[in-house]
Amino acid sequence: MIAQLLDLQHPLAELAGWDERVRLMVRPRRYEHVLRVAELACRIACANGLDEARAYAAGLLHDIARDLPDAELLRLAPPECTIDAAHPLALHGRAARTLLERWGYRDPVVLEAVEDHTTGPRGGNPVADCVYIADVSEPGRGVNDHIRELALHDLAAALNNAIVSKVTYLQGRGITVHPRTLRAYHALPCVREALAGGQEPPACPVPGEPGGQVVRPTRRRRGTPSHA
Numbered sequence: 629m630i631a632q633l634l635d636l637q638h639p640l641a642e643l644a645g646w647d648e649r650v651r652l653m654v655r656p657r658r659y660e661h662v663l664r665v666a667e668l669a670c671r672i673a674c675a676n677g678l679d680e681a682r683a684y685a686a687g688l689l690h691d692i693a694r695d696l697p698d699a700e701l702l703r704l705a706p707p708e709c710t711i712d713a714a715h716p717l718a719l720h721g722r723a724a725r726t727l728l729e730r731w732g733y734r735d736p737v738v739l740e741a742v743e744d745h746t747t748g749p750r751g752g753n754p755v756a757d758c759v760y761i762a763d764v765s766e767p768g769r770g771v772n773d774h775i776r777e778l779a780l781h782d783l784a785a786a787l788n789n790a791i792v793s794k795v796t797y798l799q800g801r802g803i804t805v806h807p808r809t810l811r812a813y814h815a816l817p818c819v820r821e822a823l824a825g826g827q828e829p830p831a832c833p834v835p836g837e838p839g840g841q842v843v844r845p846t847r848r849r850r851g852t853p854s855h856a
Protein backbone atom coordinates (compact mmCIF):
# COMPACT_ATOMS: atom_id res chain seq x y z
CA MET A 629 0.00 0.00 0.00
CA ILE A 630 2.85 2.43 0.84
CA ALA A 631 4.46 1.79 -2.54
CA GLN A 632 1.19 2.64 -4.22
CA LEU A 633 0.92 5.89 -2.26
CA LEU A 634 4.43 6.88 -3.32
CA ASP A 635 3.56 6.38 -6.99
CA LEU A 636 1.97 9.71 -7.91
CA GLN A 637 0.25 8.17 -10.94
CA HIS A 638 -1.55 5.65 -8.76
CA PRO A 639 -5.19 6.25 -7.71
CA LEU A 640 -4.25 5.81 -4.06
CA ALA A 641 -1.74 8.67 -4.26
CA GLU A 642 -4.57 11.04 -4.95
CA LEU A 643 -6.29 9.58 -1.90
CA ALA A 644 -3.71 10.85 0.59
CA GLY A 645 -5.48 13.20 2.99
CA TRP A 646 -8.97 12.16 1.89
CA ASP A 647 -9.35 9.75 4.77
CA GLU A 648 -9.33 12.66 7.23
CA ARG A 649 -11.65 14.72 5.04
CA VAL A 650 -14.16 11.87 4.94
CA ARG A 651 -13.92 11.44 8.73
CA LEU A 652 -14.79 15.11 9.19
CA MET A 653 -17.71 14.98 6.73
CA VAL A 654 -19.66 12.07 8.24
CA ARG A 655 -20.94 10.92 11.61
CA PRO A 656 -18.66 8.57 13.58
CA ARG A 657 -20.79 5.47 12.91
CA ARG A 658 -20.93 6.35 9.21
CA TYR A 659 -17.16 6.64 9.14
CA GLU A 660 -16.89 3.10 10.55
CA HIS A 661 -19.27 1.92 7.81
CA VAL A 662 -17.19 3.72 5.18
CA LEU A 663 -14.00 1.99 6.31
CA ARG A 664 -15.73 -1.41 6.23
CA VAL A 665 -17.05 -0.71 2.71
CA ALA A 666 -13.59 0.34 1.49
CA GLU A 667 -12.02 -2.78 2.99
CA LEU A 668 -14.67 -5.11 1.57
CA ALA A 669 -14.67 -3.44 -1.86
CA CYS A 670 -10.90 -3.98 -1.94
CA ARG A 671 -11.32 -7.67 -0.99
CA ILE A 672 -14.01 -8.20 -3.62
CA ALA A 673 -11.83 -6.56 -6.26
CA CYS A 674 -8.85 -8.70 -5.26
CA ALA A 675 -10.93 -11.90 -5.36
CA ASN A 676 -12.21 -11.07 -8.84
CA GLY A 677 -8.92 -9.85 -10.33
CA LEU A 678 -10.06 -6.20 -10.46
CA ASP A 679 -8.53 -2.85 -9.51
CA GLU A 680 -8.14 -3.06 -5.72
CA ALA A 681 -6.80 0.46 -5.27
CA ARG A 682 -9.68 2.13 -7.07
CA ALA A 683 -12.19 -0.11 -5.29
CA TYR A 684 -10.74 0.99 -1.94
CA ALA A 685 -10.73 4.65 -2.98
CA ALA A 686 -14.36 4.56 -4.14
CA GLY A 687 -15.39 2.76 -0.95
CA LEU A 688 -13.69 5.39 1.17
CA LEU A 689 -15.32 8.28 -0.72
CA HIS A 690 -18.77 6.86 -1.50
CA ASP A 691 -20.73 8.33 1.43
CA ILE A 692 -18.94 11.66 1.76
CA ALA A 693 -22.23 13.52 1.16
CA ARG A 694 -24.48 11.08 3.05
CA ASP A 695 -24.86 13.22 6.19
CA LEU A 696 -25.39 16.56 4.47
CA PRO A 697 -28.75 18.30 4.94
CA ASP A 698 -31.37 17.88 2.21
CA ALA A 699 -30.97 21.48 1.04
CA GLU A 700 -27.27 20.92 0.44
CA LEU A 701 -27.90 17.66 -1.43
CA LEU A 702 -30.41 19.42 -3.68
CA ARG A 703 -27.93 22.22 -4.33
CA LEU A 704 -25.08 19.85 -5.19
CA ALA A 705 -27.23 17.47 -7.26
CA PRO A 706 -30.29 19.12 -8.81
CA PRO A 707 -33.16 16.60 -9.04
CA GLU A 708 -33.53 14.65 -12.27
CA CYS A 709 -36.94 13.17 -11.46
CA THR A 710 -39.81 13.41 -8.99
CA ILE A 711 -38.23 10.77 -6.75
CA ASP A 712 -35.11 12.90 -6.35
CA ALA A 713 -37.16 15.97 -5.54
CA ALA A 714 -39.30 14.17 -2.97
CA HIS A 715 -36.46 12.19 -1.37
CA PRO A 716 -33.18 14.11 -1.56
CA LEU A 717 -31.31 11.32 0.21
CA ALA A 718 -31.44 9.50 -3.13
CA LEU A 719 -29.10 12.23 -4.39
CA HIS A 720 -26.18 11.61 -2.05
CA GLY A 721 -24.17 9.64 -4.62
CA ARG A 722 -24.43 12.34 -7.27
CA ALA A 723 -23.84 15.02 -4.65
CA ALA A 724 -20.69 13.22 -3.51
CA ARG A 725 -19.35 13.24 -7.06
CA THR A 726 -20.01 16.96 -7.43
CA LEU A 727 -18.29 17.65 -4.12
CA LEU A 728 -15.26 15.53 -4.98
CA GLU A 729 -14.87 17.19 -8.38
CA ARG A 730 -15.04 20.64 -6.79
CA TRP A 731 -12.34 19.57 -4.37
CA GLY A 732 -10.12 18.44 -7.23
CA TYR A 733 -10.58 14.67 -7.22
CA ARG A 734 -10.24 13.55 -10.80
CA ASP A 735 -10.23 9.75 -11.23
CA PRO A 736 -13.25 9.14 -13.54
CA VAL A 737 -13.61 5.46 -12.61
CA VAL A 738 -13.78 6.23 -8.91
CA LEU A 739 -16.06 9.24 -9.45
CA GLU A 740 -18.53 7.15 -11.43
CA ALA A 741 -18.50 4.42 -8.77
CA VAL A 742 -19.23 7.02 -6.08
CA GLU A 743 -22.03 8.57 -8.15
CA ASP A 744 -23.67 5.22 -8.91
CA HIS A 745 -23.45 3.59 -5.49
CA THR A 746 -26.89 4.86 -4.44
CA THR A 747 -28.95 3.78 -7.43
CA GLY A 748 -26.83 0.99 -8.93
CA PRO A 749 -23.93 0.66 -11.37
CA ARG A 750 -24.74 1.79 -14.89
CA GLY A 751 -22.61 -1.04 -16.36
CA GLY A 752 -19.08 -1.25 -17.71
CA ASN A 753 -17.34 -0.18 -14.50
CA PRO A 754 -16.32 -3.16 -12.33
CA VAL A 755 -15.09 -0.83 -9.58
CA ALA A 756 -18.64 0.50 -9.28
CA ASP A 757 -19.88 -3.09 -9.00
CA CYS A 758 -17.43 -3.79 -6.14
CA VAL A 759 -18.48 -0.70 -4.19
CA TYR A 760 -22.20 -1.24 -4.72
CA ILE A 761 -22.00 -4.81 -3.43
CA ALA A 762 -19.67 -3.86 -0.56
CA ASP A 763 -22.08 -1.11 0.48
CA VAL A 764 -25.13 -3.39 0.65
CA SER A 765 -23.34 -6.32 2.27
CA GLU A 766 -20.59 -5.02 4.57
CA PRO A 767 -20.70 -6.99 7.84
CA GLY A 768 -21.91 -4.06 9.95
CA ARG A 769 -25.25 -4.06 8.16
CA GLY A 770 -26.13 -7.49 9.51
CA VAL A 771 -27.89 -8.46 6.25
CA ASN A 772 -26.94 -9.76 2.82
CA ASP A 773 -24.14 -12.04 4.05
CA HIS A 774 -24.97 -14.39 1.16
CA ILE A 775 -24.37 -11.59 -1.35
CA ARG A 776 -21.03 -10.76 0.25
CA GLU A 777 -19.92 -14.41 0.13
CA LEU A 778 -21.11 -14.73 -3.47
CA ALA A 779 -19.24 -11.58 -4.51
CA LEU A 780 -16.00 -12.99 -3.14
CA HIS A 781 -15.98 -15.61 -5.87
CA ASP A 782 -18.50 -14.38 -8.48
CA LEU A 783 -19.08 -10.62 -8.53
CA ALA A 784 -21.37 -10.69 -11.57
CA ALA A 785 -23.69 -13.20 -9.91
CA ALA A 786 -23.77 -11.11 -6.73
CA LEU A 787 -24.63 -7.99 -8.69
CA ASN A 788 -27.38 -9.77 -10.60
CA ASN A 789 -28.81 -11.02 -7.33
CA ALA A 790 -28.68 -7.63 -5.60
CA ILE A 791 -30.11 -5.53 -8.44
CA VAL A 792 -32.78 -7.97 -9.61
CA SER A 793 -34.06 -8.58 -6.08
CA LYS A 794 -34.11 -4.84 -5.36
CA VAL A 795 -36.16 -4.03 -8.47
CA THR A 796 -38.46 -7.00 -7.84
CA TYR A 797 -38.94 -5.93 -4.23
CA LEU A 798 -39.85 -2.35 -5.13
CA GLN A 799 -42.12 -3.24 -8.02
CA GLY A 800 -43.81 -5.92 -5.94
CA ARG A 801 -44.80 -3.24 -3.45
CA GLY A 802 -45.92 -0.73 -6.02
CA ILE A 803 -43.00 1.62 -5.31
CA THR A 804 -41.71 3.52 -8.31
CA VAL A 805 -38.19 2.42 -9.18
CA HIS A 806 -35.66 5.20 -9.65
CA PRO A 807 -34.82 5.62 -13.38
CA ARG A 808 -31.13 5.15 -12.62
CA THR A 809 -31.87 1.88 -10.81
CA LEU A 810 -33.86 0.73 -13.82
CA ARG A 811 -30.86 1.64 -15.96
CA ALA A 812 -28.67 -0.54 -13.70
CA TYR A 813 -31.18 -3.38 -14.04
CA HIS A 814 -31.24 -3.12 -17.83
CA ALA A 815 -27.43 -3.05 -17.90
CA LEU A 816 -27.18 -6.50 -16.26
CA PRO A 817 -26.00 -9.13 -18.76
CA CYS A 818 -28.72 -11.56 -17.65
CA VAL A 819 -31.43 -8.97 -18.35
CA ARG A 820 -29.91 -7.85 -21.65
CA GLU A 821 -29.63 -11.45 -22.85
CA ALA A 822 -33.19 -12.30 -21.81
CA LEU A 823 -34.66 -9.26 -23.54
CA ALA A 824 -32.55 -9.81 -26.67
CA GLY A 825 -33.84 -13.39 -26.82
CA GLY A 826 -37.45 -12.26 -26.44
CA GLN A 827 -37.72 -13.83 -22.98
CA GLU A 828 -39.02 -12.50 -19.70
CA PRO A 829 -36.18 -10.87 -17.73
CA PRO A 830 -35.21 -12.68 -14.52
CA ALA A 831 -36.90 -11.98 -11.22
CA CYS A 832 -36.04 -12.99 -7.68
CA PRO A 833 -38.52 -14.14 -5.04
CA VAL A 834 -39.99 -11.31 -3.00
CA PRO A 835 -37.92 -10.60 0.14
CA GLY A 836 -39.50 -11.83 3.34
CA GLU A 837 -41.31 -14.68 1.58
CA PRO A 838 -40.10 -18.28 1.22
CA GLY A 839 -36.89 -18.25 -0.78
CA GLY A 840 -36.83 -14.47 -0.75
CA GLN A 841 -33.70 -12.42 -0.29
CA VAL A 842 -33.35 -9.27 1.72
CA VAL A 843 -31.40 -6.46 0.09
CA ARG A 844 -31.19 -3.19 1.98
CA PRO A 845 -28.85 -0.94 0.02
CA THR A 846 -29.08 2.10 2.26
CA ARG A 847 -30.24 2.93 5.74
CA ARG A 848 -32.89 5.51 5.19
CA ARG A 849 -34.04 8.49 7.13
CA ARG A 850 -37.44 8.04 8.70
CA GLY A 851 -40.21 8.24 6.15
CA THR A 852 -37.95 7.79 3.13
CA PRO A 853 -39.16 4.93 0.94
CA SER A 854 -36.71 2.34 -0.36
CA HIS A 855 -36.72 3.27 -4.00
CA ALA A 856 -33.33 4.84 -4.51
Ligand SMILES: [Fe+2]
Nearest residue numbers: 690691694846
Ligand atom coordinates in the same frame (compact mmCIF):
# COMPACT_ATOMS: atom_id res chain seq x y z
FE1 LIG B 1 -24.57 5.78 0.38
Ligand SMILES: [Fe+2]
Nearest residue numbers: 665690691763
Ligand atom coordinates in the same frame (compact mmCIF):
# COMPACT_ATOMS: atom_id res chain seq x y z
FE1 LIG C 1 -22.67 3.49 2.32
